[in-house]
Amino acid sequence: xxxxxxxxxxxxxxxxxxxxxxxxxxxxxxxxxxxxxxxxxxxxxxxxxxxxxxxxxxxxxxxxxxxxxxxxxxxxxxxxxxxxxxxxxxxxxxxxxxxxxxxxxxxxxxxxxxxxxxxxxxxxxxxxxxxxxxxxxxxxxxxxxxxxxxxxxxxxxxxxxxxxxxxxxxxxxxxxxxxxxxxxxxxxxxxxxxxxxxxxxxxxxxxxxxxxxxxxxxxxxxxxxxxxxxxxxxxxxxxxxxxxxxxxxxxxxxxxxxxxxxxxxxxxxxxxxxxxxxxxxxxxxxxxxxxxxxxxxxxxxxxxxxxxxxxxxxxxxxxxxxxxxxxxxxxxxxxxxxxxxxxxxxxxxxxxxxxxxxxxxxxxxxxxxxxxxxxxxxxxxxxxxxxxxxxxxxxxxxxxxxxxxxxxxxxxxxxxxxxxxxxxxxxxxxxxxxxxxxxxxxxxxxxxxxxxxxxxxxxxxxxxxxxxxxxxxxxxxxxxxxxxxxxxxxxxxxxxxxxxxxxxxxxxxxxxxxxxxxxxxxxxxxxxxxxxxxxxxxxxxxxxxxxxxxxxxxxxxxxxxxxxxxxxxxxxxxxxxxxxxxxxxxxxxxxxxxxxxxxxxxxxxxxxxxxxxxxxxxxxxxxxxxxxxxxxxxxxxxxxxxxxxxxxxxxxxxxxxxxxxxxxxxxxxxxxxxxxxxxxxxxxxxxxxxxxxxxxxxxxxxxxxxxxxxxxxxxxxxxxxxxxxxxxxxxxxxxxxxxxxxxxxxxxxxxxxxxxxxxxxxxxxxxxxxxxxxxxxxxxxxxxxxxxxxxxxxxxxxxxxxxxxxxxxxxxxxxxxxx
Amino acid sequence: xxxxxxxxxxxxxxxxxxxxxxxxxxxxxxxxxxxxxxxxxxxxxxxxxxxxxxxxxxxxxxxxxxxxxxxxxxxxxxxxxxxxxxxxxxxxxxxxxxxxxxxxxxxxxxxx
Numbered sequence: 001x002x003x004x005x006x007x008x009x010x011x012x013x014x015x016x017x018x019x020x021x022x023x024x025x026x027x028x029x030x031x032x033x034x035x036x037x038x039x040x041x042x043x044x045x046x047x048x049x050x051x052x053x054x055x056x057x058x059x060x061x062x063x064x065x066x067x068x069x070x071x072x073x074x075x076x077x078x079x080x081x082x083x084x085x086x087x088x089x090x091x092x093x094x095x096x097x098x099x100x101x102x103x104x105x106x107x108x109x110x111x112x113x114x115x116x117x118x119x120x121x122x123x124x125x126x127x128x129x130x131x132x133x134x135x136x137x138x139x140x141x142x143x144x145x146x147x148x149x150x151x152x153x154x155x156x157x158x159x160x161x162x163x164x165x166x167x168x169x170x171x172x173x174x175x176x177x178x179x180x181x182x183x184x185x186x187x188x189x190x191x192x193x194x195x196x197x198x199x200x201x202x203x204x205x206x207x208x209x210x211x212x213x214x215x216x217x218x219x220x221x222x223x224x225x226x227x228x229x230x231x232x233x234x235x236x237x238x239x240x241x242x243x244x245x246x247x248x249x250x251x252x253x254x255x256x257x258x259x260x261x262x263x264x265x266x267x268x269x270x271x272x273x274x275x276x277x278x279x280x281x282x283x284x285x286x287x288x289x290x291x292x293x294x295x296x297x298x299x300x301x302x303x304x305x306x307x308x309x310x311x312x313x314x315x316x317x318x319x320x321x322x323x324x325x326x327x328x329x330x331x332x333x334x335x336x337x338x339x340x341x342x343x344x345x346x347x348x349x350x351x352x353x354x355x356x357x358x359x360x361x362x363x364x365x366x367x368x369x370x371x372x373x374x375x376x377x378x379x380x381x382x383x384x385x386x387x388x389x390x391x392x393x394x395x396x397x398x399x400x401x402x403x404x405x406x407x408x409x410x411x412x413x414x415x416x417x418x419x420x421x422x423x424x425x426x427x428x429x430x431x432x433x434x435x436x437x438x439x440x441x442x443x444x445x446x447x448x449x450x451x452x453x454x455x456x457x458x459x460x461x462x463x464x465x466x467x468x469x470x471x472x473x474x475x476x477x478x479x480x481x482x483x484x485x486x487x488x489x490x491x492x493x494x495x496x497x498x499x500x501x502x503x504x505x506x507x508x509x510x511x512x513x514x515x516x517x518x519x520x521x522x523x524x525x526x527x528x529x530x531x532x533x534x535x536x537x538x539x540x541x542x543x544x545x546x547x548x549x550x551x552x553x554x555x556x557x558x559x560x561x562x563x564x565x566x567x568x569x570x571x572x573x574x575x576x577x578x579x580x581x582x583x584x585x586x587x588x589x590x591x592x593x594x595x596x597x598x599x600x601x602x603x604x605x606x607x608x609x610x611x612x613x614x615x616x617x618x619x620x621x622x623x624x625x626x627x628x629x630x631x632x633x634x635x636x637x638x639x640x641x642x643x644x645x646x647x648x649x650x651x652x653x654x655x656x657x658x659x660x661x662x663x664x665x666x667x668x669x670x671x672x673x674x675x676x677x678x679x680x681x682x683x684x685x686x687x688x689x690x691x692x693x694x695x696x697x698x699x700x701x702x703x704x705x706x707x708x709x710x711x712x713x714x715x716x717x718x719x720x721x722x723x724x725x726x727x728x729x730x731x732x733x734x735x736x737x738x739x740x741x742x743x744x745x746x747x748x749x750x751x752x753x754x755x756x757x758x759x760x761x762x763x764x765x766x767x768x769x770x771x772x773x774x775x776x777x778x779x780x781x782x783x784x785x786x787x788x789x790x791x792x793x794x795x796x797x798x799x800x801x802x803x804x805x806x807x808x809x810x811x812x813x814x815x816x817x818x819x
Numbered sequence: 820x821x822x823x824x825x826x827x828x829x830x831x832x833x834x835x836x837x838x839x840x841x842x843x844x845x846x847x848x849x850x851x852x853x854x855x856x857x858x859x860x861x862x863x864x865x866x867x868x869x870x871x872x873x874x875x876x877x878x879x880x881x882x883x884x885x886x887x888x889x890x891x892x893x894x895x896x897x898x899x900x901x902x903x904x905x906x907x908x909x910x911x912x913x914x915x916x917x918x919x920x921x922x923x924x925x926x927x928x929x930x931x
Contacts (some may be wrong), residue, residue, distance in 0.1 A: 516902065558851040558876045562829065565876070568865050739864050752864070804844045 008269040018252035022224035027062040036132040045086045048075030050133035057308045058127030064229040067102040074107045085817030099251040108141040112148040119159035126200050155202045161283045175269040176419030182224050187269025189221045193278040198279045217268035241409050266405035278344050306334050312343035321353040325360035329370035336383025347390040361395045363487040375453035399480040402467040403755040414551040424459045424548035445537045455538050458501035478502040492608045508543040512562040527573035531606045540567045574746040579778050579793040593617050599675030619644040628710045638686050645710050647679035653766035654716040658709045660760040661719030669781040736817040740806040748777050748793040749801040755817035757788035772809050820915040821889045825880045827900040834876045838899040840905040848881040885928045
């Protein structure tokens with residue numbers, strides 16, 4: 001059985017035609033003939049025993065260099081001593097002939113007992129067939145196996161499900177490995193076998209519509225496996241980068257680009273994996289009553305459009321997709337909101353209406369609103385994966401198709417570009433859902449994201465440009481994202497933010513690996529690159545998600561510490577720059593606008609778009625005429641207040657008191673003055689009691705009240721009277737910290753406050769500063785969950801505070817924060 | 820034979836690798852590690868809050884070398900890894916009893 005001209009002819013035939021079935025047929029035929037004769041040559045000592053082919057040999061799928069799975073079936077009870085010796089001789093003979101027998105000696109009783117420790121035996125017997133020896137012994141086993149698989153069907157299926165889960169988990173439950181194991185990884189040959197095993201165990205077979213693709217997938221997998229085994233001269237199933245290239249060059253498939261046929265491989269693998277897992281879940285549901293009960297509970301989840309049964313979303317009226325194609329995005333919003341996968345049936349319905357949905361997505365502007373809602377969900381990553389798995393993400397973003405199944409040779413990365421990007425999005429979901437009372441540092445950053453949609457879109461597209469190679473991929477990816485968002489008519493500011501994040505997505509990672517993070521030059525460099533504190537938070541989260549999606553455990557404690565260090569030094573540098581970096585040269589042809597911009601921190605132009613700046617110039621004009629220019633806008637998740645007025649002490653305190661007086665919750669605030677002495681104060685605030693939403697007149701009253709407060713016609717404290725301060729629940733108290741720094745700026749003292757967020761906090765802090773004679777030059781405030789953080793640049797008579805004065809003020813602020 | 824273990828600042832790794840390559844030293848194992856020496860980490864202020872970083876990220880390079888090459892390698896690492904600041908790292912040298920190449924069972928310096 002060793003290398004012979006016959007084997008070589010089989011190999012040559014394969015290399016000429018790519019037909020694996022010929023190899024399998026010839027190998028099985030020859031090996032079986034050899035084994036049968038060898039077994040029969042053992043003589044009467046084994047006359048009561050039968051030789052049974054199981055596993056791959058049982059299925060007549062004997063790949064070159066693969067194991068030959070055999071069971072020596074003892075006719076009665078255990079084999080006698082001389083029979084055991086004969087079996088040992090027989091097996092030795094097979095080894096000597098160059099075969100790789102994987103054998104065991106069993107009685108029929110042993111074959112028909114199900115044990116968790118050896119469930120593989122029961123599963124291998126699903127493919128059992130007679131090879132040689134005592135036919136009666138085989139007939140007895142065959143009969144007993146029929147009854148065993150009939151009676152213990154559920155038990156065997158449950159054991160099989162357990163083993164499949166373990167195998168999939170070894171490959172992180174994804175088909176998208178850059179160098180997949182074509183036999184064992186999800187969607188591989190084992191899962192094709194699994195579909196056949198499920199059928200033998202009485203579980204629903206795949207639908208007729210899937211059969212052609214299953215057959216094609218099985219053919220390609222068999223060709224690949226033969227190629228790999230011949231290539232390495234052993235049972236090697238890893239489709240390495242080198243093997244991928246060689247396979248393309250071999251001409252065994254009619255596709256000349258490695259990238260293209262790897263996409264084909266992943267497309268096939270996706271179908272197989274989904275079919276296999278779909279049935280796997282059905283088996284698990286039957287095996288677990290508790291799980292079934294839970295899924296039954298899920299069935300209560302129903303709307304006029306969707307219903308959930310057995311933990312899957314179904315369309316109530318699939319025909320509506322034709323007349324109301326927007327239903328498909330609402331479906332994925334529902335799936336993301338409740339973290340429930342669409343049923344295979346639902347996906348089939350979507351596929352049936354694919355053309356209508358594609359036409360709908362092409363009509364620009366229609367889908368942005370629904371898509372934006374999905375991108376803002378806490379489980380947006382899950383929803384995007386559902387869209388991807390059902391083949392719909394490519395309809396929404398045709399650019400995404402470049403990333404699908406894209407293999408990029410990179411020895412750090414483990415997954416294809418699409419899988420890596422989706423994993424990164426799911427990591428971001430996990431970061432965002434980190435629960436208090438031990439909030440993660442990254443989770444705190446996530447809470448500062450005004451609109452996580454930008455960050456998610458950036459992660460979705462960040463590596464798509466690798467389709468044109470690694471070099472310049474951030475710029476290419478950014479262009480792809482910009483084109484997609486322009487087509488969808490997404491807001492320009494969001495599109496700019498997405499492009500920025502993609503272009504800069506390697507900045508922090510590069511610094512972590514190659515820069516001295518203690519060197520002030522590094523901090524300056526990073527601050528110049530990321531430009532604003534908001535960008536820094538987004539890029540830190542993006543880097544964390546990106547690294548953690550490279551391979552399991554990639555974001556280890558070492559890298560997390562390096563990333564955090566890069567974040568902290570850049571944050572400190574940007575905070576220092578808030579006051580120091582002022583606009584000295586406004587690049588605009590409009591003199592009024594130029595005069596308005598001069599003296600504002602550089603941050604102002606980095607965080608506000610052209611349109612917003614133009615609006616502020618109009619407010620400045622109003623301020624010149626009436627003493628105040630004020631605007632309130634309702635944004636998707638909050639209200640925004642912009643106030644322009646001549647700078648005066650305690651302005652921030654007065655405005656924050658007025659907002660707190662209306663029961664509004666300040667999420668973010670910033671204030672700074674320009675060279676003309678005009679102060680621009682902006683607040684982002686939420687309306688927890690929805691009084692503004694429900695009473696339009698209340699919005700008007702707020703507008704008037706704020707103007708009167710700014711003009712000094714109402715004392716702010718009168719607005720706070722009667723507002724009860726709710727103490728934090730036990731165990732929910734947030735530790736307050738106040739720190740000052742006199743080296744951050746030439747003219748001001750930097751004071752940073754970290755405290756529990758509450759109505760009136762900003763008023764208390766800014767009022768304490770005003771009472772101490774401090775003048776606030778720049779203020780930046782953010783609320784994250786129950787914590788609020790404030791940065792104040794304070795001067796007294798145009799100079800920094802003395803050390804003693806700074807200490808005294810910090811003590812006052814600490815008291816105010818705690819009160 | 821001796822084992823040279825150098826614990827250095829992560830951002831010096833490329834320079835150290837280049838220096839070793841210049842000497843013809845190709846074999847090395849690099850590990851990302853965290854730890855601290857005498858300085859016991861450091862304090863940072865982040866958003867008004869002070870926090871302690873007690874385990875600092877470092878990179879550990881391990882090489883096993885013939886005795887006669889040890890000194891030049893130490894000098895190369897010293898030159899390439901030094902910034903002159905606290906936290907530059909340490910080099911440790913230990914005796915190696917035996918080295919075996921798994922592929923062909925070469926032993927001793929032939930296995931390096």
